Amino acid sequence: MGRGGRSSIYIVDEGAHIDQAEKVEAAIIGNADCRGWVSSVNGMGNLFYRKRQNDSVKVFTFRLEDDPRKTPEWIARKKASTDPVTWAQEYELDYGASAEGVCIPGPWVQAAVKLGKLLGDRLGRWMSPTAPGVAGMDVGGGGKGKTVLVIRKGPVVRVPKSWNTPDNITTTHSALDETRQAGAGVMNYDPIGVGNTVTSTLKHANTDGLKVYPINVGDSPSDAEWPDGRKAKEMFANLKAELWWTVRCAFQRSYELLLFLEGQEGGCDHPLEDIIVLPDSKELTGQLPVPKWLKNEKGRIAIESKLSLARRGIPSPDFAEALVLTYAPEPIEDFVMPSVTPVFGGRGAGLLS
Template sequence: MWEAIQGQRKKRDIEDSQGGWEREKERCAADICYWFDKWVYTYDPRLTGQRNADGSRKSPYVQFKLWPKQREAINWLSQRVDAAEEGLIEKSRDTGATYLTAGFALHQWLFVPGFKATFGSRKVDYVDKKDNPDAIFAKLRIMLRRLPVEMLPEGFAWAQHDNYMRIANPETGAVISGEGGDDMGRGGRSSVYFVDEAAFVPNAESVEKALSGNTECVIWVSSVNGMGNLFARKRHSVLKPHQIMRLHWRDDPRKTEAWAEAKKSSFSDPTTWASEYDIDYSASVEGVCIPAAWVESAKRVMALEPRLKPSNAGVVGLDVGAGKGKSVSVPRKGPVVLPPLSRGSPDTTGTAWWGLEAAVDNGCDALNFDAPGVGAGVSSTLMHRNDDETGADADRAGRFAHLTVVAVNTGTPPSARLWPDGRTSEEMFGNQKAEIWWLCRTALQRTHEHVLWIEDKEDGKEHPVSDLLALPSGDQDSDALCLQLSLVKWGRNERGKIVIEKKEALQRRGISSPDHADALMLTFVEPPETATAAMFLTSRHR
């Protein structure tokens, strides 16, 4: 009743305003987020068990008020369609992804002549089935039926233009269609094609081939289902960061930590929560070095622990990209990791200067970089760049005179570090790479325990704040870092020592090189005691 009253008030406001409905439609066409917020409704039958302040039951139909992340997702969809390029939405359950994609398609259907959106799912019934409110077309009809009649296309008749898996706009020729099962992608051409729950589609490679002739803009939408599927491979190895949208339950302002704990405890299998809500691709993968739950705690610890501050000095880890691979710099100031930066240029000289600038700009006094392979070009630049420099180049080099620059080969033996159990790194690890990954793992485990302690939860344990590790989030490079940390596995070599999964093994699992994570690991290499390792410094700049 309340929604109907509010709807009538909005309609009267439009009718009484200068320009009336034509002006309102023009505004809606130009601003999709405005249209969502003002005219779109969703359906949630769980609300019927709740009461309004006057004692009446709540309506299951709720006006769509976009959260900031949903608003970002809508604009992201517009960019993918405008660019005619592929995209992927990885989501927690109950974050409204299906309503967002359906609402986006409906908006385009209303206001873009000739537009065609197609929805596909592994079963036809998931796309359209009579009296099933969970089907995609049911969501479309819920939104469409609650629009004011003044906004519907001229000549639109429900009996004529709303059919099984097809809704037509008689005024503009726009269409929303549906497909399912093995027929996905074979039904003509589309402006955009949404593949629902893509991680669970069987024979996804065949579907992808069929879609290649259907549209340039395929949007893969899904909660995660481990690493052994096309959706995961596209997420980690194929698509670029700007083609990926993440909708996590923490983006929903209605959901709290208390809600998460209650929801998590309702599952008998913890991997269900991890994969379907925490977007953890490695939830069912054995031997993951750094669990995703630890990473999530590290992303939140700065907000929970006021004593946690960055140190005055710091170190930048520089992972040097090969060929088309990106170079990544990650600054760490004590227990606080600052947002990473990435660079796509293959110019090793430019990468060397770029890494040094990242160190200075972030107030760090050291730069550790991976020396083998392509890193050798950076090493040569750092060692010899100043030999003949004069003028402006010498002045530029002088900015970095205070930096200690260390070439790192993680394939070398580990250090003589003593661990709490009395063993040394030489006894525990197969190489330096395993040692520094374990140092990071230990810091993140302590961070997770500390967060649990702050929240007074089981298994919580207080640790000195200097032993913690706070991770950045919210930008593409930071999110890439956090994701990669939970993809790499550990094992033991023939001598029983801990080793970290090699890049070749990661590639066989469909995971590209974890450059952001490797850059962070380089910050855990302690500087050598000898001055000879400070390669960049020359007598001219000391």
């Protein structure tokens, strides 16, 4: 598509609906210096959405109300005869509406952002520099793979930090410094693959005042018992699925709390300790509603793999995975050397469908 020609301008129509859009982008770069992507909305898991959220890209938005043929009467009739999800996606440009099969639906993510602004001073005790916190680090290898650090204090998630460098030794020290400065006492990281460099670096780094744990999300689930009486090992394919589902539950509670505060149907008053509040980070809010959940051959919940995401043309959700690591249960040991694989103890969590 577009490869081989030379043009003054190249327009890609319905770019959000094109399979392997990254390959199309690579092909047309040599075709034209001026390239425009036009599309209706198709969720967040595609190149068009990422372009739309890029502040360096010029964006023109044509809304329903901008069409002089679409009178208020026409809009009312059309909306009454259209499925709400379809209406939100096709006519209101709602990127979070088409959330079929995703682990964390877009509206839940947006609710967590809105709650941060709505609750304000009620979140004060978690905003303090001395409040305990947990950091999660998803390790990248440079190029498109960023190393991302997310710090969470209770329900409050801070603005993520990221480094786009293959020098994971320097990045590890930077992450330790950021964690200390934020007042967080724990830093979790994924030691698999490029995370090995972090493990090696930590053996010689100054970790005084910090508990640093390698969290292999491919391990078995924890021994936690969920409210319906089932063990995590009966419910989830691996620790990754358990952690993502724990985060999903927190987002659902945030969504229900927002509905409650706004007096809408389906609302529920949840303790603030049980919700999650997000900063207005485009990378984080854009990645969370992307991975899908499924059930494996044993009927256990699994989360879409990076390979499956790549087949859909979606890069690794490094910001989202860094956040998920902040929910890993702390190992039983008081202190764990980076080379030791931790054994997880139980912890309670809510189970929401």
